Amino acid sequence: MMIAGTSSGTITFADLRNRYETFEWRLPNNQSGIPRTLCIDHGLNIIAVGQSSGYITLVDLHSGLLLHTWKAHDGSILNLQCYVMNDTHFIVSSSTDRLLCLWNISKPVPYLEKTFKGHREPIQSFDIHQNDLLSVAGHKIAAASLDSQESVVKLERMRLQKSSLKPNQLTTINILSIHQLILIGSEDGHIKCCF
Secondary structure, eight states, X not given: OEEEEOTTSEEEEEETTTTEEEEEEEOOSSTTOOEEEXXXXXXXXEEEEEETTSEEEEEETTTOOEEXXXXXXXXXXXXXXXXXXXXXXXXXXXXXXXXXXXXXXXXXSOEEEXXXXXXXXXXXXXXXXXXXXXXXXXXXXXXXXXXXXXXXXXXXXXXXXXXXXXXXXXXXXXXXXXXXXXXXXXXXSOEEEEO
């Protein structure tokens, strides 16, 4: 089963084995914008949809019932990830407003737990390993701890070695936790593997 957000404001479910669309759910047609990214929290059975208008919408995975919609960012949401820490469920979101936000979705009404600041450009991608958050924006990589006690956390920014990649925009970051490697992709198609 594949789940995708469409430019017409729907979440579409497709059965890849039979190559056909099984069903779709329409998101509320208000100021929410088009779906840009989504993630699934299997523990709470929800789909979180990040939209071009900066809204996050939570939808029940089994029924399609709209659970919550809220303004999460001032810019378009670029990436979402579900995360569980100490039996508490969170969504981490990144946006063109240069912020990473940690949203607590375990309570009846989601609320902002932490904000991560420090990038000077839109945050294209991030990944989480245990309680560490790594993000890329422009030419920089930044790191922070999700279990910090502060409500506003400063990201520690760093640059790749000069010889490792040409000065192109970094577009994606992924942590391969089994091998303890970090993969970083750039807009020119290069992939850097870091230890």
